[in-house]
Amino acid sequence: MSTTQTFPKCVSIRVTPSSPPGIAVRLQFHMKRKNCFNYIVFADSNGAAEVKSDKLLAVFDEERSAFLMDYENPREVFSGKITAKILSVKELESALAAYEVFRGKVSFPSDYAEHLKAALGLGDRIGSHKVEVYA
Amino acid sequence: MGQAASPSLYDFAGGDPVNYFDPTGRCSQKSNSQPFTPGPFGPLPNFNDPTIGGLNPFDPNLSAMQQIIAENLQIYGPGAIATANFIAEQEAEYQFLYGWTAYNGFGQEPQTTVMQYYFGSGAQLGTGLGQLFYGNTTDGAFNTALGLLGSALTVLGADSLASPGSFGGPVSPEGNIGTVTRYVGPIEAQIANETGYIPNVDQFGVPKDVYVTPEAPVATPGEAASAYQIQTPTHVIVGDASGISFNYGGNVAGGTGIEMTTTSQIPVISVTPFAAPATPLVPPLTLVPTN
Secondary structure, three states: OOOOOOOOOEEEEEEEOOOOOOOEEEEEEEEOOOOOEEEEEEOOOOOEEEEEHHHHHHHHHHHHHHOOOOOOOHHHHEEEEEEEEEOOHHHHHHHHHHHHHHEOOEOOOOOHHHHHHHHHHHHHHHOOOEEEEEO | OOOOOOOOOOHHHOOOOOOEEOOOOOOOEEOOOOEOOOOOOOOOOOOOOOOHHHOOOOOOOOHHHOOOOEEEEEOEOOOOOOEEEEOOOOOHHHHHHHHHHOOHHHOOOEEEEEEEEEEOOOOOEEEEEEEEEOOOOOOOOOOOOOEOOHHHOEEEOOOHHHOOOOOOOEEOOOOOOOEEEEEEOHHHHHHHHHHOEEOOEOOOOOEOOEEEEOOOOOOOHHHHHHHHOOOOOOEEEEEEOOOOOEEEEEEOOOOOOEEEEEOOOEEEEEEEEOOOOOOOOOOOOOOOOOO
16 A cells, blocks of 8 residues: 655766766656656756755745646655656757746746757757756 | 457457457456346447337438448447447448438437447457437337447547557557547636747646547547546647547546646637636616705
C-alpha cells in the first residue's frame, strides 16, 4: 500500500563536469495519479541551482488551477520521485514556444525567457554534461 | 488480433468472454454479476420481439437500426456486462449502439458500465462505454432497458484489448467520438480562445496527457466538480475529437464521470462559460415617512 510522500522543502541540482552558467535543467516531480509537475531551473557557474518548495508548490498550484482536469494536488499524490534532465535545444525551443502561449497567464521564474534564450545560445556544448538532483 | 502472439480473440477473458472480463488488461477476472434471472427486474426481455415496450430496436423502419441483425443477446444483472452477437460486422457497431439510445427513456438511475460486444463471425471485437439502465419502466412491459448515451459512445479498435495497462488501449479514430468535453478555469478558457486548441504541453513546454471526457457537458460547475473530482470549473470546452487517439481512463476515482486522455492537441469547437449564479433579488426599499 502506497503512502503519501512529503514534498521536499528544497530541491537542488548539480551539473557536472564544471559547466558554463545558464544550463537549463528540467525538474520533474512524479505523481501517483495524472500528470507530473515540471519546473525549470538554470545552473550557476558552479553548475548548481536550487528551488524552495513554497515556490514550486505555488507554481504547481497555479498550473493545477489553470488546467483543472490534468493534475491532482501535489501534496497528496507526490510519489517521492524527482528526476532532472538537461534540456536539449529542441526542448528549449518548446519551452520558449510554451512561454509565448502562457506568459501573462501563469507565473514564471524571474527573467525566465532571457535565461531560456541564453541556454539556447549554449547549443550543443552541453551535450556531455550530466545532472544530479538532491532533495 | 487478440493478445500479441495469441491466436484467440478471447484470451484476455480466459477464452470465455461471456463470464470473464479484463478491465485492466492485466488479468482476467470473473464477472461480478450473475446471468440475469427473473426476479425484481422481471423476465429477460426478448429483444427480437417487435412488441417489447412498444419499440423494437431492430425495426427495419427505424433507419439507424436497419442493418442490425441480432443473433443472440444476453443481459446480465445490474452493473454487469452485456454481450451481443451479431451477424453484421464492423459497420453495424454504430447502429447497434445508437439503437439502444432509443431506450434511454425507459431507464431510471443510469449506471456507467463497460459493454463488450462480439461479432458472430469472430472477426471483429469491440468495446464500448455506455450507460446501463435498468429498473421498471413506465409502461411495465419492458422491465429491463439497456441504453447507451450517444455522447458517451466510445468504440475501441479490434486490436486494442491486447494493450496491457489500460483497458482497451488506444481508441480508434473511427470510434464515432465526435466531440469531447473538458472543464477548465478562466486561464485555459482564454488560451483555448486565443489558440483554438486545448494545449497539450504544460507551461514549461513539456508534453502532458490531456484529460477529457466523452460525456456531454453537465449543466453546472458543481456537477462537473463532483463527477470528475476537480476544482470548480468556470468554463466548459467542447473539442473536436475526430482523428485523435485516446486512451480510456475509466471511471474517475471518487466520481461518476468517465475520463480519457490524449497527448494530442484537440481543436476547440466551443468555449462556454458556466452561467453565473443568479443574483439574489434585492428587497425593495421601504420608505419610512419622516415626521
